[in-house]
Amino acid sequence: MTTSPRKIIIDTDPGQDDAVAILLALASPEDVEVLAITAVAGNVPLHLTQKNARIVCELAGKPDTLVFSGCHEPIKRPLVTAEHVHGKTGLDGPVMEEPTMALQAQHAVDYIIDTLRAEPTGTVTLCVLGPLTNIATAFKRAPDVVEKVQEIVLMGGAYFEVGNITPTAEFNIYVDPEAAKIVFASGVPIVMMPLDVTHKALTTAPRIDAFRAVGTRPCDMVAEWTDFFERFDIEKYGSQGAPLHDPCVIAYLIKPELFAGRHINVEIETSSDLTLGMTVADWWGVTDRKPNAMFMGDVDADGFFALLTDRISRL
Ligand code: BDR
Numbered sequence: 296m297t298t299s300p301r302k303i304i305i306d307t308d309p310g311q312d313d314a315v316a317i318l319l320a321l322a323s324p325e326d327v328e329v330l331a332i333t334a335v336a337g338n339v340p341l342h343l344t345q346k347n348a349r350i351v352c353e354l355a356g357k358p359d360t361l362v363f364s365g366c367h368e369p370i371k372r373p374l375v376t377a378e379h380v381h382g383k384t385g386l387d388g389p390v391m392e393e394p395t396m397a398l399q400a401q402h403a404v405d406y407i408i409d410t411l412r413a414e415p416t417g418t419v420t421l422c423v424l425g426p427l428t429n430i431a432t433a434f435k436r437a438p439d440v441v442e443k444v445q446e447i448v449l450m451g452g453a454y455f456e457v458g459n460i461t462p463t464a465e466f467n468i469y470v471d472p473e474a475a476k477i478v479f480a481s482g483v484p485i486v487m488m489p490l491d492v493t494h495k496a497l498t499t500a501p502r503i504d505a506f507r508a509v510g511t512r513p514c515d516m517v518a519e520w521t522d523f524f525e526r527f528d529i530e531k532y533g534s535q536g537a538p539l540h541d542p543c544v545i546a547y548l549i550k551p552e553l554f555a556g557r558h559i560n561v562e563i564e565t566s567s568d569l570t571l572g573m574t575v576a577d578w579w580g581v582t583d584r585k586p587n588a589m590f591m592g593d594v595d596a597d598g599f600f601a602l603l604t605d606r607i608s609r610l
């Protein structure tokens with residue numbers, strides 16, 4: 296039996312790992328139909344994330360992809376960025392050409408609202424690879440679209456792995472905790488790829504050599520991007536490579552069996568200075584709070600990298 300590809304909107308702040316996730320999605324039309332890419336401020340400011348999204352679409356040979364620009368700052372806090380990881384452009388590493396494909400004129404939040412209203416209920420999945428600002432703003436502005444979302448699959452949060460931007464918070468949730476709170480309270484089915492998973496998806500030398508061996512430009516770029524950002528992570532974690540966070544979201548849509556987790560309650564801390572942006576995950580079921588997210592905890596990392604190499608080598 297063949298099933299039709301799942302319709303997705305990729306909401307993102309590229310970022311090298313976001314870029315790899317976009318390549319994976321654009322290389323997998325039998326599994327996902329990318330309706331659009333919506334950029335948000337996060338790893339770097341918005342004028343760079345929207346440009347980087349277009350650079351990646353052109354690299355994939357898909358300049359017809361719709362790219363929209365969204366919110367330039369979190370709902371109620373100043374933007375925190377991560378140039379210390381991703382470099383000044385967000386896509387540091389290889390020199391990339393300026394994109395020539397157009398940026399859509401409509402604001403990303405308006406696009407998300409209009410698309411969810413136009414599509415049949417439960418047929419569009421939101422893949423969120425950055426702070427949740429665009430999604431929460433859409434939900435606040437148009438509460439009628441919430442029930443139309445099929446699922447939100449997001450990279451964000453951490454529990455046993457605690458934090459990467461503060462001792463207790465993961466970057467995407469920390470940057471806009473109010474937005475995360477709105478989304479986690481929305482009632483939309485959520486699948487989370489927290490650091491607990493992504494820290495097992497490491498860019499070891501053999502895995503990156505496999506990309507280089509393909510010999511195509513997109514695969515070379517993946518290898519060069521990981522060469523750039525893994526320096527930071529190897530030094531920080533003492534690991535054998537860097538976590539390739541965001542592609543876990545797209546890989547889940549293609550091969551969910553690569554991941555394992557628990558359906559549990561996750562609440563977002565928004566008031567404590569010390570633990571702002573923490574994803575308080577009731578992994579052991581010690582409260583009677585209602586489960587609201589599938590919190591992934593494990594990944595078949597070899598299977599994940601095999602999928603990435605196989606699919607991106609098609610581009
Ligand atoms: C997340 O933060 C960003 O730096 C990455 O792109 C990823 O989405 C990891 O904490």
Ligand code: CA
Binds near residue numbers: 307312337338541
């Ligand atoms: Ca990201």
